[in-house]
Amino acid sequence: MSIRCRTALLLWILLIWPVVGTMAQAPEGPVVGNLDSIGSDTMAGLMLRWGERLEERHPAVRLQMQASGSSTAPAALAEGTTRLGAMSRRMTTSERETFEAHHGYPPVEIPVAMDALAVFVNRHNPLDEVSMKQLDAIFSDTHDCGAKRSIDRWEALGTPDFAGPIDRHSRNSVSGSYGVFRREALCGGNFRVDVNEHPGSSAVVAAVAATTGGIGYSGIGYVTVAVKPLALRKGDGPAVSPSERATLSGEYPLSRTLYLYVNLPPGERLPATEHAFLDLVLSPEGQDGVRESGFIPLPDMVIAAIRQAMGLNRPWGEGSS
Amino acid sequence: MIDRYPPPAPVRRRFRDLRDRLFTLLVGACGIGVILAVLAIGVFLFVEVVPLFGGDTPASETQATTEIDFESLWLPQQYPDYETPRYRWQANVLSEDDTPMFSLTPLAWGTLKAAAYALLFAIPLALGAAIHSACFMSRRLRHRLKPALELMEALPGVVIGFVAGLVLAPYVERHLVGALALVLILPLGLLVAGVVHSCLPATLARALSLSRAGLWLIPWLALLVALAMVMSPYLEVVWFGGDMRAWLEQQLGLDYAMRNAMIVGLAMGFAIIPTIYALAEEALSGVPDSLSEGAQALGASRWQTLWNVILPAASPGIFSAVMIGAGRAVGETMIVLMATGNTALMTLSPLDGMRSMAANIAIELPEAAAGGTHYRVLLLCAFLLFVFTFCVNTLAEIVRGRLSHRYRRLGGLA
Numbered sequence: 001m002s003i004r005c006r007t008a009l010l011l012w013i014l015l016i017w018p019v020v021g022t023m024a025q026a027p028e029g030p031v032v033g034n035l036d037s038i039g040s041d042t043m044a045g046l047m048l049r050w051g052e053r054l055e056e057r058h059p060a061v062r063l064q065m066q067a068s069g070s071s072t073a074p075a076a077l078a079e080g081t082t083r084l085g086a087m088s089r090r091m092t093t094s095e096r097e098t099f100e101a102h103h104g105y106p107p108v109e110i111p112v113a114m115d116a117l118a119v120f121v122n123r124h125n126p127l128d129e130v131s132m133k134q135l136d137a138i139f140s141d142t143h144d145c146g147a148k149r150s151i152d153r154w155e156a157l158g159t160p161d162f163a164g165p166i167d168r169h170s171r172n173s174v175s176g177s178y179g180v181f182r183r184e185a186l187c188g189g190n191f192r193v194d195v196n197e198h199p200g201s202s203a204v205v206a207a208v209a210a211t212t213g214g215i216g217y218s219g220i221g222y223v224t225v226a227v228k229p230l231a232l233r234k235g236d237g238p239a240v241s242p243s244e245r246a247t248l249s250g251e252y253p254l255s256r257t258l259y260l261y262v263n264l265p266p267g268e269r270l271p272a273t274e275h276a277f278l279d280l281v282l283s284p285e286g287q288d289g290v291r292e293s294g295f296i297p298l299p300d301m302v303i304a305a306i307r308q309a310m311g312l313n314r315p316w317g318e319g320s321s
Numbered sequence: 322m323i324d325r326y327p328p329p330a331p332v333r334r335r336f337r338d339l340r341d342r343l344f345t346l347l348v349g350a351c352g353i354g355v356i357l358a359v360l361a362i363g364v365f366l367f368v369e370v371v372p373l374f375g376g377d378t379p380a381s382e383t384q385a386t387t388e389i390d391f392e393s394l395w396l397p398q399q400y401p402d403y404e405t406p407r408y409r410w411q412a413n414v415l416s417e418d419d420t421p422m423f424s425l426t427p428l429a430w431g432t433l434k435a436a437a438y439a440l441l442f443a444i445p446l447a448l449g450a451a452i453h454s455a456c457f458m459s460r461r462l463r464h465r466l467k468p469a470l471e472l473m474e475a476l477p478g479v480v481i482g483f484v485a486g487l488v489l490a491p492y493v494e495r496h497l498v499g500a501l502a503l504v505l506i507l508p509l510g511l512l513v514a515g516v517v518h519s520c521l522p523a524t525l526a527r528a529l530s531l532s533r534a535g536l537w538l539i540p541w542l543a544l545l546v547a548l549a550m551v552m553s554p555y556l557e558v559v560w561f562g563g564d565m566r567a568w569l570e571q572q573l574g575l576d577y578a579m580r581n582a583m584i585v586g587l588a589m590g591f592a593i594i595p596t597i598y599a600l601a602e603e604a605l606s607g608v609p610d611s612l613s614e615g616a617q618a619l620g621a622s623r624w625q626t627l628w629n630v631i632l633p634a635a636s637p638g639i640f641s642a643v644m645i646g647a648g649r650a651v652g653e654t655m656i657v658l659m660a661t662g663n664t665a666l667m668t669l670s671p672l673d674g675m676r677s678m679a680a681n682i683a684i685e686l687p688e689a690a691a692g693g694t695h696y697r698v699l700l701l702c703a704f705l706l707f708v709f710t711f712c713v714n715t716l717a718e719i720v721r722g723r724l725s726h727r728y729r730r731l732g733g734l735a
Contacts (some may be wrong), residue, residue, distance in 0.1 A: 071687070072687040074690070098690050167578070173688070174685065179413065179415060189402065193427075
């Protein structure tokens with residue numbers, strides 16, 4: 001875990017503590033109800049898996065979700081359309097401010113899994129690695145990472161046997177992956193106008209699988225055998241493949257955390273359905289689901305800290321001490 | 322004459338009158354309700370858009386709206402990261418100092434480009450089919466054909482978009498020369514079929530009558546398609562030196578995007594063919610028989626009657642059919658969303674993608690915070706689309722109304 005991640009976690013725990021500390025007493029009973037979630041397409045499969053397990057644990061609870069992109073979550077949370085939002089990136093300051101303007105308090109942020117944003121090419125492409133600067137030169141037209149000129153052909157990346165124009169595929173701007181890629185790989189610059197925008201992660205994978213000269217990115221969970229993930233090189237360092245170890249240590253340049261955001265007024269306890277869901281997500285069973293979906297579980301230590309902070313270690317209904 | 326219907330008893334008649342009046346009121350209320358709903362949509366969009374141009378924002382609004390003027394929406398702008406002014410659409414904001422770029426020009430361009438390519442594909446096919454089925458086809462075949470085309474209309478846009486984007490686009494990319502060869506070979510092959518048909522001996526020509534041309538041409542068309550596909554590798558070597566994409570790039574400087582205007586034109590053309598066909602066929606078959614019979618009695622051939630009498634008489638109807646098709650193409654969302662790369666480019670090339678207004682709304686509206694600038698610019702797009710389709714459809718309806726008036730004057734049924 002990088003230092004930045006750790007400080008973020010610590011800060012977050014400090015933030016959440018007073019909220020949890022003042023939770024009120026509530027009557028006990030079987031958990032019943034619908035749980036609505038709006039947000040990330042990257043996390044759609046993961047949420048679905050969690051939803052199935054939740055129904056196994058609490059047969060009267062249904063998870064209803066809508067997954068069109070991370071940016072739909074802050075808008076829906078602020079409008080009050082949903083109380084639970086899944087995001088594959090952190091909320092931006094302006095999104096937080098919009099939420100606070102509507103509700104008067106900040107949303108609760110819960111990290112639930114780690115993910116590597118894989119950059120991949122068609123499986124017939126001999127290329128194995130690419131540097132972050134080259135990535136910027138391929139996808140951006142502002143070159144904020146300092147590339148001198150655009151890269152338009154595969155030959156320019158040192159693949160003499162594999163010539164031809166580069167066909168770029170990306171997610172649309174609603175996507176958290178889009179935001180993370182823009183911030184980390186393009187240094188906040190702009191995508192070129194001729195980058196294809198797809199409505200879902202699997203659409204990007206399908207498009208790159210169908211185009212010999214294609215390149216695209218998505219969460220590692222969506223990568224199939226038809227595409228080949230590239231190792232990324234940052235500066236003069238070695239090329240790093242998107243492995244679990246490299247992602248957790250932060251060595252892989254495009255690693256990110258997946259979050260759930262909950263609309264929880266300060267001083268109130270999590271409602272029963274949300275409590276049951278988060279209890280599942282942050283349990284060994286829930287983290288198994290993370291691995292099955294192709295993402296990377298959080299380290300046990302981190303899980304324990306979050307559970308403690310959220311008050312998930314006590315069964316729902318027992319008041320705080 | 323035997324009076325088979327005796328006058329109803331007074332009580333029953335009164336009940337019937339009451340029932341009639343009730344239902345008339347109900348139907349009238351429904352009709353007015355629909356009109357009000359359409360107007361309400363227009364008013365809602367208008368009210369939401371006004372703050373963009375400096376109207377008063379309601380005090381309860383939690384989102385600030387930056388004022389935007391005509392210039393920044395439609396003319397090239399100087400953006401921080403670029404050297405020259407340009408048209409850019411980039412609504413995603415990462416941080417406070419990130420400026421969103423709202424230029425509607427590339428979106429309007431994409432909308433019109435997609436519609437234009439769809440019409441380019443749909444008009445010849447739909448009008449040809451309408452003319453053939455109204456003027457040449459046997460009545461029985463026509464009754465079979467109509468439900469088939471209606472079925473085509475019932476296909477949801479998502480399905481067409483999915484097939485176009487994930488099946489057709491990769492296939493065409495792999496068989497680009499074959500697709501090009503088809504465009505050349507099919508019309509030529511049909512011409513050849515016409516010439517051969519006119520040279521046939523009388524008995525054979527009667528067996529292969531023109532009114533059933535749609536049926537016996539199918540094997541011939543299948544043969545042409547197979548021929549084009551088999552020949553395509555050889556054609557690629559002869560015409561393009563073995564690699565068409567490389568040739569396009571070197572000779573014409575064109576880059577081939579897998580999801581391009583050609584694919585969208587094909588898919589959306591497919592979606593609007595039934596609309597144009599149905600309306601054009603109605604206009605053509607509504608031409609009073611007295612006109613065409615008169616022309617033929619004066620010695621005009623079938624073809625002369627068609628060109629000089631039927632087509633001019635039905636032209637307003639055909640015009641309105643095309644207009645309504647264009648209206649549908651401009652508003653179509655899912656096909657453009659799925660069959661293009663949603664790249665906000667401003668080129669004419671059929672090999673480039675585009676981003677249409679409707680697709681842009683579908684992609685970005687869920688992320689736009691209600692009341693913000695981005696939200697209002699998207700609703701402005703919606704308003705423009707609304708106004709456009711409203712005008713086009715109204716115009717088409719007016720022209721159609723005139724047409725039926727004209728037919729009545731000429732003594733037809735309609």
